Amino acid sequence: MQEAWWKRSTVYQIYPKSFHDTKGTGMGDIQGIIEKLDYLKELGVDMVWLTPIYQSPQQDNGYDISDYYRVVPAYGTMEDLERLISELHDRDMKLMMDIVINHTSTDHEWFRQATSSIDNPYRDYYIWRDPREGAEPNNWVSKFGGSAWSLEDHTNQYYLHLFDKTQADLNWENEKVREELFQMMNFWADKGLDGLRLDVINLVSKAQSFPDDHDAPDGQYGKEYYTDGPRIHEFMHQMNQAVFAPHDLVTVGEMSSTSLAACQQYTKPDAEELDMTFNFHHLKVDYENGKKWTDGRLEFIKLKQILSDWQVGMQEVGGWNALFWCNHDQPRIVSRFGNEGPYWKESAKMLASVLHMMQGTPYIYQGEEIGMTDPKFTKLEDYKDVETHNAYMALRETGMAEEQVLRIIQLRSRDNSRTPMQWNDTENAGFTDGKPWLKVASNYQDINVEKALRDENSIFYHYQKLIRLRKEYAIITHGDYEPLCMDDERIFCYERRWNGEKLLVVANFFGEEAEFSYPKAQTAKAEILLSNYQDSPSEYRQIKLRPYEAVIYHSKV
Incomplete structure (x- = not known):
């Protein structure tokens, strides 16, 4: 049996909004990505993963899609995207697109139709429940804080949203929903993309009784009733047969609060579901009592145990790990588990070496390869992330002092990874000629691509060597x-x-x-x-x- 090409490959994640701006708008764009493809080719990566570029009101930076078939005009046009695919293929690189199919924006036409009347056929595209004694249908909470239900005044029913209230969960029990989503995904596959990253895909199957949750750790009520739910493997196999297999797409599923056993099933070859999975257990080892918005310290033994358990466990069934330290939702790893001071370079290289020699497909998040750090914002108004602002309010409501809340946000905010890519030491780090949508980290004159490329001992060249070793030594695979x-x-x-x-x-x-x-x-x-x-x-x-x-x-x- 021929070895899958992606087993010796390395993926580079791009957050388009923060990568490179060619129009002076302060937001990155598709043309900016095209201009930097030779840089990525020099690094040696095989595939580029783009976070969502579909039409969106940007309440959650594109993970709230209002039209799956259109590109955000600020990023460019469909023709720009088609050119990006072509330019990548010309350089023997591939494109992975991010798709969000657990929920849509409440601005999506499906949701607009669904709210027009209870009898509208689109009503059943989402999850609705009557009030219970004048309150929410159950006690489930949103992953962004607060109730997972919002009341729609026109029809006087609640809709489910596991994330922001503008992100309404789709009803995967409805076969028409699945058919529409598969059709849409095939539309993009026909454009010539090579892979799909599936956002929070293990949440699409919910327990249909929607019971109250009385035994959830840390008040995360509902999680056990929608995580790796009752029909999830059925849905994944359907999607594989309808979309992935016909187009020979490489697939990676983002798995929220998943288990090793579930991911073994998702990725073992005879299951015909997904090629690999992201899990986040190794990035919760500095959460105090399992809670994100704390200033806990790294539990090192626990980190080793989790990474090793997943290595051994996935190998046992022929499954496959997506290897990563960083992404658009995580703080910068050199700030988190490394050293921003005298051992900045050594610690960044160490973290890369430990991860890249494991079995799996490594994912590099933009700027990781030059050792970008958290920006250390000191004011709430510097943060744009909806989850961060929700956390700030929730922590302040507990009576926590402002200074401590800001320190915790400085450690945990998703905006830590979303600051603009640092290309050079000119104004705004060469990211834009305009005003950046998010502030640039203040250390861009010391940490930037141009400087890294001039230093033969830089973090960049260490990553380049790790990527090359994976291709040269089959033992790594x-x-x-x-x-x-x-x-x-x-x-x-x-x-x-x-x-x-x-x-x-x-x-x-x-x-x-x-x-x-x-x-x-x-x-x-x-x-x-x-x-x-x-x-x-x-x-x-x-x-x-x-x-x-x-x-x-x-x-x-």
Whole structure:
């Protein structure tokens, strides 16, 4: 059986609004992406993932779609998008588009029709319930805070929205809804795109009894009744047969609060559902008591355990992981688990090395490859994100001091990753000639693409080498994963073995020296494929690892 091309590939995520502006509007555009394709080709990525570019009122930056068949005019035209696909293919790169089919904007024509009367055929495209004793139909809460139900005054019924009130959940129990969505996805596949990223796709099947939830951790009521729901695998297989398989699309599902068992089922080849999944458990290890809007510290042992469990578990069934530290919803990883100070470069490279040598398909989020950091905004008005503003209000209502709330938002806001891409040291980091829609991080004169390309020891070139290693060494794709030193409180270490070869990854996750002792009685000398220090030892029986030092060893077994 031929190996799937995407198993040795690396994907680069672009947030179009913040990537590159060619029109002076302060927002990025499709032409701006086209102008930077040679940069991405130099980095070595195989596929570009675009977050949504469809018509939208932008209440949630495009994840609230009002017309699936039109491009946001601020980004460009359909012709611009078709040219982007062509230009990518000319460079032997591919395009993955982001699709949001759990919900639509309340500005969508379907929802407008649905609210016109209870008898309208589009009414059943969404999820409606009568008031219960003058209040919401149940106690489910939105992932953006508050109730998951909003009252529609004209018809005096509540509609479900697991996210913002302007994002109404679609009724996947209605076969016509599924047919319309599959038809729309085939429209885009026919344009020549190569893959789809499916937003919160594991939430589309809800328990139809819509019961109250009395046993939810941290007050996240309803989650167990819509996460990996009763018909989810049926729906995924239908979508695969109707859209993915006929077009040979590579697919990745964003899985909210999912389980390893569910993702094994989504991605095992004979299930014919998805190629790979994003899960977020490893990015909740600094949430205090599981709550996002806190200033918790990294639980390092827990991080190692989660990543290792998913490596081993997915391998057991032939499933596949999407590997990532960063995306448009997460703070910058070098600010979060690394070091923004004297070990900025070393820590960014270490984090990349640990992730990229695992089994799966790596995803790089724009700016990650040059070590972009959180912007450290100090005022609420600097943030544009709806979730951030909701969190601010909720935290203040608990009586928390303004200073502490702002510190927590500074750590957790989704806007941390959405600041404009830093291309050079000119005004606005070369992102725009206008006023940026979101402030540029203040360190753009020190951290930018032009500077990274001039420095042969930069983070950029480290990422470039990791991408190249995945193509050159089949063991990275196929090797078994064995975690080592799981109780060590400073060192992340694992081995990969395949076809008479061994990879050993040893990384110091912290800013002090750490002692590493190889726990096996085997030869402990190897070729160094990559290190973030220039003089790491080739003998690894006993090593004193410097701050954030990471070494990738390769040997014959």
